[in-house]
Amino acid sequence: MAIAGYFASALIGVSLGLIGGGGSILTVPVLVYLFGVDPVLATAYSLFIVGSTSLVGTLPKYREDLVNLKTAVIFGIPSILAVYATRAYLVPLIPNPVFTIGTFVVSKAMLMMGLFAVLMVFASISMIRDKKGSAASDTTGAEPQKFNYPMILLEGAVVGVLTGLVGAGGGFLIIPALVLFSKLPMKQAVGTSLLIIAAKSLFGFMGDLSQYHLDWLLLGSVTLLAIAGIFIGNRLSRSIDGNKLKKAFGWFVLIMGIYILIKELYLNPAAAAVGAH
Numbered sequence: 001m002a003i004a005g006y007f008a009s010a011l012i013g014v015s016l017g018l019i020g021g022g023g024s025i026l027t028v029p030v031l032v033y034l035f036g037v038d039p040v041l042a043t044a045y046s047l048f049i050v051g052s053t054s055l056v057g058t059l060p061k062y063r064e065d066l067v068n069l070k071t072a073v074i075f076g077i078p079s080i081l082a083v084y085a086t087r088a089y090l091v092p093l094i095p096n097p098v099f100t101i102g103t104f105v106v107s108k109a110m111l112m113m114g115l116f117a118v119l120m121v122f123a124s125i126s127m128i129r130d131k132k133g134s135a136a137s138d139t140t141g142a143e144p145q146k147f148n149y150p151m152i153l154l155e156g157a158v159v160g161v162l163t164g165l166v167g168a169g170g171g172f173l174i175i176p177a178l179v180l181f182s183k184l185p186m187k188q189a190v191g192t193s194l195l196i197i198a199a200k201s202l203f204g205f206m207g208d209l210s211q212y213h214l215d216w217l218l219l220g221s222v223t224l225l226a227i228a229g230i231f232i233g234n235r236l237s238r239s240i241d242g243n244k245l246k247k248a249f250g251w252f253v254l255i256m257g258i259y260i261l262i263k264e265l266y267l268n269p270a271a272a273a274v275g276a277h
Helices: 002-019 023-034 039-063 069-093 108-128 133-137 149-166 171-181 186-206 216-236 242-267 269-274
Strands: 099-101 104-106
Touching: 002 023, 002 039, 002 216, 023 039, 023 108, 023 216, 023 242, 039 069, 039 108, 039 149, 039 186, 039 216, 069 149, 069 171, 069 186, 104 108, 108 149, 108 242, 149 171, 149 186, 171 186
Parallel strands: none
Antiparallel strands: 099 104
């Protein structure tokens, strides 16, 4: 399983390089099912892996002038504050078990995986849907940028809380928000999103340093493979139709999300009953 896990680690970065997102949605399942990491701890690992990989992926985008720093700061500040507070204060407060209905016990780990699976389903729908406005949005770069500050701040905070809870970067939420509320062209929204994901994920991870005992060897290995993958993805993106690939990846994420929900609710009752982490 470890070999499959390391191969999948590279795919995390390949996905980020190819479609500007989606890789983070693979990270927690890879860590939990292929490396046997506890789901709660896996969300912490995911923040570091996703944050580091996105930061490296931002560099070529910045050189191509596809990163809007002003937008990144405005969106990023509430997001960073929310993800740090969620990891440092909210996640430790979640009881274990969370609740019991008759003989059905929902553990903290089961709750985390359930939330993540729901997020995967929503992310997959966002990827599969054909957004006709995407191509047009690439032509809006000449328009003066206008900020819908209340919506940007609200969206940033919501994405930060979700990132803190499930360890996903939330690019599928950030990119549409940047296009709609900051009037960024799509390609610039993707590059700016990578910087925001990097900042809030790494700051969120800092809130975990005192909470968990971390396996730095595993964490470093997966991160390096994901970083290598993002360079491969960037190279492949020049010759592969990104829209078709995004839809195919969306279907894969949808199947994975449904599988995780079924596994946690029906195929793994022992995990729900034990709830002992």
